Amino acid sequence: MVKIRRAYEVLFLGLFLFFLVITDLRYLKGWPVSIFLEATPLVAVSTALTTHTIYRNLVWGLVIIAITMMLGRVWCNWMCPFGILHHFFGWIGNRRNTKQLIEINRYKKIYAIKYYILAAMLAMAALWMIPTAWDSPGKIISAYNGQMPKVVDGSRWIVDANGKREPWKVAPSTPIPQGFTLLERSGPDRVFGAIGQGIGAAAEEHKAKKSTLQIGLLDPIALTVRSMTTSVLPTVHMASEGIYTEPREYWQAWVVGLIFIGFLVANWFIPRFFCRAICPLGALLGVFSRFALWRIDRDPVRCTDCDLCLKSCEGASDPHKDLRKSECFVCLNCIEECPHDALTFRFLPRKASEITYPEIGRRQLMLAGIFGLMFFPMTRLSGAVKKNFNRAVIRPPGSVAEDEFLRRCIKCDQCIRVCPTNVLQPALFEAGLEGLWTPIMISKMGWCELNCTLCSQVCPTGAIREISIAEKLGVGPFESKGPVKTGTAFYNQGRCLPWAMDTSCVVCEEVCPVSPKAIFTRNVEVTDRWGATLQLKRPFIDPVKCIGCGICEHECPVKDDPAVYVTAIGESRDKNRSLLLGLVEENAQDLVSV
Amino acid sequence: MSEKLTRTQQKNLERLGGVNPADEMFSRRQFATQVGGYAAVAGAAVGAGLLLRDQWGMEGVKPPPPVRLPSFAIKDLPSSTPSVVVVRSTPKPSTDNREHDMEVREKQAFDMVKAALTEMGGVEKFIKKGDVVVIKPNVAFDKNPDLAATTQPDTLAAVVKLCKDAGARKVIVADNPINNPESCFFKTKVGDAALKAGAELMMPQDSYFEQLYVGGETITGTWRMFYRPFREATKVIGISPVKDHNLCKATVTMKNWYGLLGNPRNQFHQNIHGIISDFALMIKPTLVIADGRKLLMRNGPTGGSLNDVKQSDTIVVGTEGTAVDSWCVTRLLDKQRHEIIYLDKIIQRGLGNDWRPQWTKEVNLA
DSSP states (O other): OHHHHHHHHHHHHHHHHHHHHHOSTTTOTTOOTTHHHHHOHHHHHHHHHHHSSEEGGGGHHHHHHHHHHHHOSHIIIIIOHHHHHHHHHHHHHOOOOHHHHHHHTSOOGGGGHHHHHHHHHHHHTTTTHHHHHHHHHHHHHHHHTTOSOOBOSSTTEEEOTTSOEEEOOOOTTSOOOOOBOGGGOOHHHHHHHHHHHHHHHHHHHHSTTSOOOOGGGTOHHHHHHHHIIIIIHHHHHHHHOOSOSSOOOOTTHHHHHHHHHHHHHHTTTSTTHIIIIIOHHHHHHHHHGGGOSEEEEEOTTTOOOOOGGGGGOSSOOOTTSSEETTTOOOOOHHHHHOTTOOEEEEESOOGGGEEOSOOOOHHHHHHHHHHHHHHHHHHHTTTTTTTTOOTTOOOOTTBOOHHHHHTTOOOOOHHHHHOTTSOEEEOSSTTOGGGTTOEEEOTTTOOOOTTOOHHHHHOSSSSBOOOOHHHHHTOGGGTTTOOOOOOEEEEOTTTOHHHHSSOOOOHHHHHOOSSSOSEEEEEEEEEOTTSOEEEEEEEEEOTTTOOOOOHHHHHOSOOSSOSEEEESTTOTTOGGGOOOHHHHHHHSOSOOOO | OOSOOOHHHHHHHHHTTTOOGGGSOOOHHHHHHHHHHHHHHHHHHHHHHHHHEESSSOGGGOOOOOBOOOOOSOSOOOTTSOSEEEEEEOOOOOOSOHHHHHHHHHHHHHHHHHHHHHHTTOGGGTOOTTOEEEEEEOOOSOOOGGGSSSOOHHHHHHHHHHHHHTTOSEEEEEOOOSSOHHHHHHHTSHHHHHHHHTOEEEOOOGGGEEEEEOOSSSSOSEEEEEOGGGSSOSEEEEEEEEEEETTTEEESHHHHGGGGBOSSGGGGGGGHHHHHHHHHHHOOOSEEEEEEEEEEOSSTTTOOOGGGEEEEEEEEEESOHHHHHHHHHHHTSOOOGGGOHHHHHHHHTTSOOOOOGGGEEEEEEO
16 A cells, blocks of 8 residues: 555656646646646635635645545645655655654644644635625615615626627627516525525625735645745756756745745654644645545554554554544555554544544634734735835736735746746735735846736636737737736836937837837937037837836846836736726726726 | 454453454444535535636626616706806805804805706705705815815705705715815815705715726726715715816816716826716716805916905806806806817717806896
């Protein structure tokens, strides 16, 4: 059995690394490179809390939950690449003798921390429930009395010729589709209808701006992809020159790398420290594993209390006495280690010989929940999302409006991995504490390639919704909407060569990729300091055409503080950040939460 | 247990009373509860997940359906009803007794508005018993009313009282000012006057805004609008000052509706005439009142000096905002009619009619 598990471990880690390496324009093809990120149930559960939907492939997480409910936390030791890495690092670093191993693998109280971390993070994703609870009774009553807007199923969307769903545009010629109100129903139908409709309407009204998604900080897959992308792979490339064509640099990625290394090295002091004590996904699966139909069971007659089963227990689940079901990783090592064959992986063993639920303190759990509920408003109300948003937070094209973005982004940095120009960078505190390690474009590092939407294709949660090249460029069916804008370029005329230094340049105009160019020039004739006459082309921005790709900033010869630079204003993902009136209606995304 | 047990194991067996509990098979009951429980919960989880599943990808961010404003205009007015009524009053000289002066001016305002409405067929023609009336004053700035940058509080109080007397169930006074709303309602004295006269104040909050469908020239689709007061409204009255404006040249009743827009409304300065002409499409009020008792002749729309203010003791009431504005800019603000481009735009778009002598009544009060 253990050999089979090892084969799975090699397989899944190999698959993970394979997908990681081919998340690259050259190899991407149609591979499901984000599958591990989509399969972590923590992402499915927490995004369901923040967005009230489960984005596309995140339903894979439900499969993992169903498996966990049958077999226990097999994910942790068979499939999770971070878990497998911890297993491997623990094995490398192991210098303990048998006796020490038995002692180090006993259950410790600190292993309950992961449940508190999970509680705090889920609470941050669930603040909207409080106003919803306040508001529901009134909404239920008004739904019962037929005062709700009529229910119109599916009519808010139209399907165009390509089968793509588009928001239903209200035009003077199209009448508002007629729906029904609950007044036309009677009895319990009306009561239950009102309850559903009322709570639904209240939840819908309050979901925006009242939650944040922070599980990505510690979700093992997001953490691993982020660490690999921003620190491990660039490091490997420096040694091997085999990963990229151009070496990558990531802004302050050492922080990410240090945390990653720290967690791996922690295995030498406490084996599987991250998995046992920190991992919020492990905690979630631990909760679901109470239903598991199979588990490790100890034969109390054959067992001679030698405790040898603890020698290589990965989860610290105490197989030598009543099994802590929520902690067991189903590594099956204990079965192998037992000299008396007292341990078996059994179908429906006695309830009496297990500890079904995780050992968590109610007070601590409550404290963690309250911390989550309190801390999110504190970060959100620090101003970085709305009133004092940072001009450097230039999100990749296709990103949804900032509040919605923070309710979707898991900081996995898969977009950063796939970006071919290195422009996408993990934010530090530019987007506020909530936006730690979320993707921003730093144009000095790269530029947004015009005919590229890779980041939107690999995003597992729809923080960057999938857009086509046609939509990005605003051509074809998107002609009337115009291109997706990520920001607007401005000139710093005091540093620009033709503006300030009587020198010809206009590289920016040359590289401007849109047609017609967003950068245009005006010819001027100046008298230079020696009295000679000079012809100069001085560049200007046409804010209507500029899409904020940043290639002008990247190519500007004034490298350290470019004379042309992009800021976030004018981005089309949010009406509130638009700059030009003419573009607001046509260009502003219909898909912004209000 | 067939194989031979070690001594320790035999002791274990004895301790357990000769029966190894691990040898027992699970009971039928345990099977039913555990497997049944598993099936139920796993089924519920997967089912709920599939229910929430967003195949298309952006269900979670679809915009709420836009709201629309119905017409609040009175439909069955007799054709003889004037669309503009101008009421002039003799100036009331101020005395040393400030309270007395205020009472006099309050009475003057009430008489003027009442006279205008009488000329149009009486208040009852416009306000019915049980109506919910939304009054939109212009309190854009936190200035003293004497500076004439905002609606005069006594004019507003007069309108509130007339509505209440006509049987209005509720009168809501609402505006989304440029300056801080609390300061504006407080310092323009409009807030106090409204409350004293029996109206409700509604100050803008984030959740009071909804996407309103306009479908006009400048707002081609929807825009965030201070919609909450209009949810239950049956009648709408706009009361605006008559003043100079730096960009669009005159703020009277049409420009007053700007105060219902949500942010980023400052972008509309990129096409000010277009947006004001869109208001004629956006909202069809029951009545508009141009409060020309004090005029801000220069340095608008903020003003700030009494030297810019002209006493005029005129109130213009009408059903046709375009006509009221047209009358006010030429007769009160001493501007050329062609300067006011947005009025021409409204008329060109067929959304309003200019002022005509035959539809205008003038009344002089003592």
